Amino acid sequence: MVDPGSSMNPQVERTHRVMLDAARELLAEHGPAAVTHLRVSETSGVARATVYRHWPDRVDILLDLLRSGADLHFTPPPEDLPLAQRVTGLLEKLAAALNGNSGQILTAMIGLAEWDDDVFAALGRMRAFGPRLLRDLLAGGLADGSLTAATDIDVLMDALIGPLFLKRLLHHDEITDAYVGDLVDTVLAPHLIG
Amino acid sequence: MVDPGSSMNPQVERTHRVMLDAARELLAEHGPAAVTHLRVSETSGVARATVYRHWPDRVDILLDLLRSGADLHFTPPPEDLPLAQRVTGLLEKLAAALNGNSGQILTAMIGLAEWDDDVFAALGRMRAFGPRLLRDLLAGGLADGSLTAATDIDVLMDALIGPLFLKRLLHHDEITDAYVGDLVDTVLAPHLIG
DNA sequence: CTTGACCGAGACAGACTGTATCATGGTTGT
DNA sequence: ACAACCATGATACAGTCTGTCTCGGTCAAG
Known part of the structure; x- marks a missing residue:
């Protein structure tokens, strides 16, 4: 399996990002049920086998999406305000x-x-x-x-x-x-x- | 398509209920993705074609489940209480x-x-x-x-x-x-x- | 008993899934 | 620049799921 996190290979990183963008678009447009290896492949243009290499299980794609997409750690507001x-x-x-x-x-x-x-x-x-x-x-x-x-x-x-x-x-x-x-x-x- | 609501046919009603129970069990155990015609058929023992006859679309099963299963209309509380x-x-x-x-x-x-x-x-x-x-x-x-x-x-x-x-x-x-x-x-x- | 509606069983093409293979092209270290 | 390495693309494959159809059997009502 491919590891885009620690790997510095720009090819891997680029492919991963393209696929993840496609997955995000699919989720936004058609819901989590639409986030499948096949549809990510079709939407991103990346070969289906490659999608399987990055995420063996379908839910892994969604978990990756959750990690990358939900920016919910905010900065604390200034302390001098009431x-x-x-x-x-x-x-x-x-x-x-x-x-x-x-x-x-x-x-x-x-x-x-x-x-x-x-x-x-x-x-x-x-x-x-x-x-x-x-x-x-x-x-x-x-x-x-x-x-x-x-x-x-x-x-x-x-x-x-x-x-x-x-x-x-x-x-x-x-x-x-x-x-x-x-x-x-x-x-x-x-x-x-x- | 079959209409178990207005129809008084006990055969239809029984089949419908058996399938809906199976669907509810599937939803509770494995989530909405598991509520498919095939699995409802397998779980209920009703023929697959019959499941399609009652709900042509997969989401119809879930909508039926929503109508039948979520009892959220409550009785008003007694008026003499604070x-x-x-x-x-x-x-x-x-x-x-x-x-x-x-x-x-x-x-x-x-x-x-x-x-x-x-x-x-x-x-x-x-x-x-x-x-x-x-x-x-x-x-x-x-x-x-x-x-x-x-x-x-x-x-x-x-x-x-x-x-x-x-x-x-x-x-x-x-x-x-x-x-x-x-x-x-x-x-x-x-x-x-x- | 007859009629009409429903069900069970099976068949069918088409699509999707998961995996494997091999050639190609990009990447890295020398 | 070169060679070794690794990810990717393309393709093939069996297995499963999907949606639809047909036909014979069964049930309920008049």
Whole structure:
């Protein structure tokens, strides 16, 4: 099997990228069921045998797509802003990711993860990045007294993130900054001090 | 094509039910990709041609499963309870549905709905039932003064339902009544009067 | 009992899957 | 520049799945 990660062979890297682009296009246009060796081969122009060489199993293509395509590790917002604004900024970044390509990849992966343990594990690894930052933010707010002492930050976090997923996955709505603002006003604001 | 809905033929009804049970088992065990005419035929013992006669297209089986399997229209809670308890009761019922078979069907459908308009439409029809009741509840609370006047009940509703979906779909966690209680305390309680 | 509708069984072409082989062309180190 | 190496392209192959059709048997209703 070919290893495009550690290998510096430009031929391998180029072929891999071309195929992965085709796979991403197939996923976006026709869903995960359409991401097969044959269709990746046809779409990319790369020989079918080569697709099998890079990813022996069909799900490997999707996992590769998940690793390469979902950029959900955000940079922490500036610390001099008040908590509400920092949370809002972070949620807006998450919303933007969900609105775009990452949302589509996530949707596919959530569907697959229900029955494929490998996909679920990969999803779990990725899931850790975004929310962790939010959790740190809320924990900091609890520590410095910005949040009321009795606040359950885990539930609060779910109440902030959950609606974004709900809107994107179930309702297929674009998540606007205005919506994020309303969400923070409704969910977070009552727990703020000052 | 066979019409088991209006037809009173017990033969048709029996065959249809046997096949649908097999399809449900396949979905639960191996996911929507496994729900094919061939495998439904093998699992149910019904001839392959018959499966095609009932559902010409593969997605029709899944849509039928969605209609028959996801019971998400709940009965309204008793009106003499305070708003918080009525909301809690409703959310607990939704949580129970998500924990059970309906959650699995929903997961599959959400994945398919991203790329199949028929599934999305069917999902939309079903989605209307549960939340509408919750929305009526919150609207009533706004009208009778249980909720603060400035409350955005649509966002509030998302903040109550979203976390349940998040936990079930992304985290694969069982949704406990305790969690629902914490959620209501964190999200709804600050907006209650009295 | 007769009629009509449904089911089971089998056949069929066409497409897809997974693997193997071998020649070709690009890549790397000397 | 050259040779050794390695990935790729092309092709072939059996096995499986898909979608459709036909025909004889079976069931339910009038």
